[in-house]
Amino acid sequence: MSSLRSDMQDYKDLLSKYLETKDEAILYQAEQFSKQSIQQNISPDEIVNVHYQALKDIYPDLHEQIEGSFKFLIETMISYGLAYQEHQVLREKQIELKSEIGVAANMQNTLLKTSVPKTHAIDIGVKSVPAREMNGDYHHFIKDEQGNVGVAVADVIGKGIPAAFCMSMIKFAMESFSENQIYPQWILDSLNRVVSRNVEQGMFVTMFYGLYDVYTHQFYYASAGHEPCFILRNETREFEEIDAKGLLLGVESAVKYEQLNTSIHEGDLIVLLTDGVTECRVDGRFIEQEEVLNIIKEHEHLNSQEIVEYVFKYFERLQDFQLRDDFTLVVMKRNSSLSV
Amino acid sequence: MKETVSSVVIKKEWDIVGARQAGRQLSQELGFGSVDQARIATAISELARNIYLYAKEGEITFEELYDLPKVGLKIIAKDKGPGINDLSAVMEDGYSTSGGLGAGLPGVKRLMDEFDLVSDEEGTKVTTIKWARP
Ligand SMILES: Nc1ncnc2c1ncn2[C@@H]1O[C@H](COP(=O)(O)OP(=O)(O)OP(=O)(O)O)[C@@H](O)[C@H]1O
Ligand SMILES: [Mg+2]
Numbered sequence: 001m002s003s004l005r006s007d008m009q010d011y012k013d014l015l016s017k018y019l020e021t022k023d024e025a026i027l028y029q030a031e032q033f034s035k036q037s038i039q040q041n042i043s044p045d046e047i048v049n050v051h052y053q054a055l056k057d058i059y060p061d062l063h064e065q066i067e068g069s070f071k072f073l074i075e076t077m078i079s080y081g082l083a084y085q086e087h088q089v090l091r092e093k094q095i096e097l098k099s100e101i102g103v104a105a106n107m108q109n110t111l112l113k114t115s116v117p118k119t120h121a122i123d124i125g126v127k128s129v130p131a132r133e134m135n136g137d138y139h140h141f142i143k144d145e146q147g148n149v150g151v152a153v154a155d156v157i158g159k160g161i162p163a164a165f166c167m168s169m170i171k172f173a174m175e176s177f178s179e180n181q182i183y184p185q186w187i188l189d190s191l192n193r194v195v196s197r198n199v200e201q202g203m204f205v206t207m208f209y210g211l212y213d214v215y216t217h218q219f220y221y222a223s224a225g226h227e228p229c230f231i232l233r234n235e236t237r238e239f240e241e242i243d244a245k246g247l248l249l250g251v252e253s254a255v256k257y258e259q260l261n262t263s264i265h266e267g268d269l270i271v272l273l274t275d276g277v278t279e280c281r282v283d284g285r286f287i288e289q290e291e292v293l294n295i296i297k298e299h300e301h302l303n304s305q306e307i308v309e310y311v312f313k314y315f316e317r318l319q320d321f322q323l324r325d326d327f328t329l330v331v332m333k334r335n336s337s338l339s340v
Numbered sequence: 341m342k343e344t345v346s347s348v349v350i351k352k353e354w355d356i357v358g359a360r361q362a363g364r365q366l367s368q369e370l371g372f373g374s375v376d377q378a379r380i381a382t383a384i385s386e387l388a389r390n391i392y393l394y395a396k397e398g399e400i401t402f403e404e405l406y407d408l409p410k411v412g413l414k415i416i417a418k419d420k421g422p423g424i425n426d427l428s429a430v431m432e433d434g435y436s437t438s439g440g441l442g443a444g445l446p447g448v449k450r451l452m453d454e455f456d457l458v459s460d461e462e463g464t465k466v467t468t469i470k471w472a473r474p
Contacts, residue, residue, distance in 0.1 A: 045375055045378070045379075046375060049373075049374060049375045052374070070374070071374050071378075074374050074375055074378045075378045075381070075382075077378075078375075078378050078379055078382045078451075079382065079443060082382075082443055082447045082450060082451070083443075085450055086433045086434065086446070086447075089433045090433055090434055093433075
């Protein structure tokens, strides 16, 4: 408040100078004054009062009507003052919330961390980027004792914090499964029971789960209502869609999931993704799935990590660097036996 | 040490104006500046309107406080209405039905120097004080 008093003197000086000279430079100083006042949390009703007091000092015999009009103005400014102060408090709260969410997002990253398995049979690349701070997409790798690789790609219907909670639960459920039980059908059956038991109605998860047998080069897969995935066949240079029937996780507890398998040949490339990749919208139109696949095809010669990084950069730019949806893309390439 | 006590019954919307008038008169006499007078009047409005809206009937009481050299005005708003359920929610910014106008009970607390609120099924009592800046 004491600073208000010294500002009051400044204000009075500025005002009387301005009334004499009508100088633009003084208006500029007035602008600085108002910024300073905001920084010091001085509310608009106080500014009006400062003006009124200054005016009375400069013109001691101010007309009674003018005085009355200022009292009237102060009265009408009181609610603006309150709204301003509330705004300040809410702003501080928002900053606090934001930093809490930042901490939570970091925790989520740590919790959901999964490392890409190293195996000579396949080259794996993965890119997962949340649209907002918390990621509603999830991917997970498992390597069993024989060296076979399990891969999950999932998407929670819903975003933000609730979705993140749900994902953490799925991750811990998956970790509790033993390393010998990594067949897709078994995993989805079990996860579905966990999700239906623990998640409120209205929160659903889609998942595609694949198991790559590094000895027979069979790829086993099952899907819980997830996007189809794709295999770029080396022989035909065409993409083949792979999909399996199955309800979303959490809809019904007693569902059996279908499990299919396909042979992977040298140079074949498996693409797993979430709908953030195929449904990313640019200027009101959806990017066609084909566009994604074409880009992958064009960059097939790169290694898997380079491919996913490239695709991500491409889409980030298309969307003006503002992702609308969480983005998760996994690429697995069977190495040719010569390079082993 | 307290002196003169006066009160205004709130029953009709018009009584809100009467309470403001009484509060302004007293605050003028106690030497409050124009901004503080306006703040006190706004606080009285909020309290009286809550009585009028939610309790239908009640009373605003004024006490002049002479805690020399400090001089102040105590305002008590009392009713036998249904009371307020969740006090901490009500006192949270952004809660009032007017949402984002910064008014309501948190606004009263800001406008005044001291604030206390007691409420149960028997009714509500808000006590607030504003001290005159010497
Ligand atoms: N005297 C009272 N008796 C019963 N309930 C009350 C009383 N005063 C306030 N309340 C309850 O507390 C809530 C919050 O009151 P407050 O004055 O803060 O905001 P509001 O009246 O809802 O909106 P505003 O005052 O901003 O127009 C009210 O909606 C009402 O339910
Ligand atoms: Mg109210």
